Amino acid sequence: MSSSLLSRLATLPPPGDNERTSVGRKHLAERLQHLDEEQQGKLNRILEHAQVSQLLDVIFGYSPYLTQCLLSDLLWTGKALEQTPEATFQEILTECENEVPACEDTSEAMRILRKARKRVSLLLGLCDISGLLDVTAVTEQLSAFADTVINAAVSHLLLQADTRGEIRLKNRDYPLTDCGYLVIAMGKYGARELNYSSDIDLIVLYSPEHIDYRGSRDLQSRMVRLTQDLARMLDERTAEGYVFRTDLRLRPDPGATPLALSVNAALSYYESTGQNWERAAMIKARAAAGDLELGAWFLNELAPFVWRKHLDFWTIQDIHSIKRQIHAQKGGSAIEVEGHNIKLGRGGIREIEFFAQVQQLIFGGREPTLRPAKTLDALAQLAQAERISAEAHQDLYKAYRFLRTLEHRLQMVEDQQTHSLPETADGLSRIAGFMGHPTPQPFRDELLGHLRNVERHYAELFEEAPSLAGPGNLVFTGGEPEPETLKTLRTLGYQDGEKVFHTVRAWHHGRYRATRSTRARQILTELMPAIIGQFGETLDPDTALSRFDAFLAGLPAGVQLFSLLYQNPKLLDVLGDIMGRAPALADHLSRNAGLLEAVLDSNFFDPLPDRETLENHLQEELNRARDFEDCLDVVRRWTADHRFQVGVQILRSSITSIEASRALSDLAEAVIRALTPTVEAQMAEQHGVVPDGGLLVLALGKLGGREMTFSSDLDLVFLYQTTDDHAESDGRKPLSASVYYGRLAQRIITALTALTAEGQLYEVDPRLRPSGAAGPIALSVNGFAKYELNDAWTWEHMALTKGRVIYGPTALQNELKDRIHEVLTKNRDPEQLLLAVHDMRGRITKEHPGKSIWDCKYVRGGLYDLDFLAQYLQLQHAADHPQIISPSSEQAFSEMAQAGLIGEDEKEDLSRAIRLFRQVQNFLRLTVGENFDEGQANTPLKVALARATEYPTFEELKDALTINADTVTRYYRQRIELPAQALTDTGETRK
Secondary structure (H helix, E strand, O other): OOOOOHHHOOOOOOOOOHHHHHHHHHHHHHHHHOOOHHHHHHHHHHHOOHHHHHHHHHHHHHOHHHHHHHHOOHHHHHHHHHOOHHHHHHHHHHHHHHHOOOOOOHHHHHHHHHHHHHHHHHHHHHHHHOOOOOHHHHHHHHHHHHHHHHHHHHHHHHHHHHHOOOEOOOOOOOOOOOOOEEEEEEHHHHOOOOOOOOEEEEEEEEOHHHOOEOOOOOHHHHHHHHHHHHHHHHHOOEOOEOOOEEEOOOOOOOOOOOOEEEHHHHHHHHHHOOOHHHHHHHOOOEEEEEOHHHHHHHHHHHHHHHOOOOOOHHHHHHHHHHHHOOOOOOOOOOOOOOOOEOOOOOOOHHHHHHHHHHHHHHHOOOOHHHOOOOHHHHHHHHHHOOOOOHHHHHHHHHHHHHHHHHHHHHHHHHOOOOOEOOOOHHHHHHHHHHOOOOOHHHHHHHHHHHHHHHHHHHHHHHHHOOOOOOOOOOOOOOOOOOHHHHHHHHHOOOOOHHHHHHHHHHHHOOOOHHHOOHHHHHHHHHHHHHHHHHHHOOOOHHHHHHHHHHHHHOOOOOHHHHHHHHHOHHHHHHHHHHHHHOHHHHHHHHHOOOHHHHOOOOOOOOOOOOHHHHHHHHHHHHHOOOOHHHHHHHHHHHHHHHHHHHHHHHHOOOOOHHHHHHHHHHHHHHHHHHHHHHHHHHHHHHHOOOOOOEEEEEEEHHHHOOOOOOOOOEEEEEEEEOOOOOOEOOOOOOOEHHHHHHHHHHHHHHHHHOOEOOEOOOOEEOOOOOOHHHOOOEEEHHHHHHHHHHOOOHHHHHHHOOOEEEEOOHHHHHHHHHHHHHHHOOOOOHHHHHHHHHHHHHHHHHHOOOOOOOOOOOOOOOHHHHHHHHHHHHHHHOOOOHHHOOOOHHHHHHHHHHOOOOOHHHHHHHHHHHHHHHHHHHHHHHHOOOOOOOOOOOHHHHHHHHHHOOOOOHHHHHHHHHHHHHHHHHHHHHHHHHHHHHHHHHHHHHO
């Protein structure tokens, strides 16, 4: 057809916004004034044509962007209206093909391309609005323009590289000939369905064998730079605008690969790690620019990856799992027109595309007719092959054309890549008019009819298997997260949905050993909604997922673990607790994934055996160690495994705080008792042994009282006894007894604290020894007893109440126990004792004020006050009642009640408070560490904390803590604070 565009203007939408139209007319008149009389006259004759005038009102009233294109290029607009659209379009393409490659200056090439883009936008806009081209013709023309632009830009960049001597082209007159540089079009661009204002999805590849490269840098770096320059030519915004927004994220594993890959690297990726969603994306792949022969070869090589003739069960499951991650509803849903996303929302374009692609993947391998890249062609072929019903074909065909036309109208307004309808009534009324409806209601009815038809047919795909979507979409495929998936993640408690998307996407790309096998990724896909949901219930879902990511990164393989989780859902529940609430356990599990399977053992949640049994088990492990270094690793693995077990038991509330503290204390004691002889043997190899001598280890603090938490260090004092004060060791390098035992003590500390490949065992604090850090690391028993009897401060005797001898020859242990008993039961000045205890508590309060009721150790009425009460009362009354001496404060209170030193009610109150504060402390130390902010804590953590302490609700637990703290404070004031203040006041009065 050869008639001009002007003569072919047909049905036009009703006029748009009157105010916009008036402003457009005013600006048109102003622009005409800048032309000479001949140009004005010619243009006026064209613009005054009735249908052209009506077309101008439509453009001015609906599209600021097209208005700007028209007004900025009036003479060309007039010429275009007088020519055939076909001739005008071809002129634009020819100008790009001829002028851009030869430009010496890239900025000039970019100017030409941007001018061409504006003209194409206006030309196709005019043809689209006036009905001269239907939506499929418009998308084909836009795709053809993109092909021309990219080929011109690549030719320009290759010629520049040739001129600089970096490459040698086969033919400078035809620079793309066998050039080895390939641009693959993906998505709508690949299917020649390009949107009016769309990104273009590209994959850039190159073939080293086809490129005569002579540059100084490596070829890949140069190809990446060329690709960056190409993207800049297309999407950099200049004063003239831009050409196409360019997206390179559909390339293989974009988070870990360069912008340009060799064809062999790309083929290797798809053959070994390619995802089913990438197979779906490749249905639309097309060699669009550069070396098209190389492109044909590459896509032919890739065909077996995309089109599989035989699909195993898990491949089909994986394909279906992609759609099952989407929350689809079959009719009856409330689709709001205002603000609806016609691409990604319910009943939108993406659902139509996916409807076709899933079935193409499943059946296209055996039926080549089902392989068209265009969506409408694919639907037609699926209907002809009776893979979909005739009704589905017709409904989806009509909906697709309507929605794509609407998409173009939305994007014509401001040249924005938008897919969402206006949210206001006025905005919706304007877009309805732009679609040809005089009033909004018919437009709403037509739109809703199409959306509901798409939604209904799409949801039928989901009837074969249970949904994997959970409370909403959870789609982790494609190059960018879908809005519905981000919305679902926010609902589940994640703060950074985009990071979650890219983390999960990396798993599916097989970046970790655990996810490299297809089978592993398939099972992981099935598990994904459960994993995301489970971590969403934790204190910090984003952190929990990050820990799980680190866990996956350390796994040597994934199939076994993922299968275990798939078959045992309760393990995922435990894993969620660990990753979300217990950083130390998560870290250990990352290094020892096999521990997770141990949770299935029926005995896993039983309390640990007694200390002697633990010690025997550890000794058996140490007996198999090859050398001393191996011993250190063995004891660390063994201890960490058992600490992991206790930690999980605390998390799952299967043991009480008392049981947990004793288990952790028994573990530490078993380690010291089993490891110390190994260190002694190593010492003896160099220095022999001290005749008739022996080492003793005295535990103080939490270990001494068997009250350890998950983060407790070891308060240890090292002592020794010899029959001769001047004795020396009998080895090749003899040492005096004091030096010998000092070095032995230091070696034991090092063995406990050294960081090996298996981590660290414990922190050791030896500062509670006489004279603290300034004193010798090991002291003779006689020297220790003399110091404690004559020179020690009251606080040192308080600490000694928790003393427990945990290692050494039996006779020496008994002797040390007698010496400690002698110190603790000596007569004391009651006033000096009272004032010293009061002063010490004041110092601690000043240095560590309790921040909240959750600061179990330092809060008034908390564990420090409880220990001070127990220690003060023991030192006050032990001379007359030696049986009250006990490393355990709770046991000491019980003995005091038996002796009539405190009332039964007081004993019960104090014991109850100890148990509650320790239970809370144990749980918090395991989960959030030292600091707990209830304002920042989420509901699942609060529920878990209440459950761990056997309270119905978090608020009831908080109330109980407050009541217990007040009770303890009352007793403390009665027994220590008020009497001490009275003594102080009396002393001041006497002065």
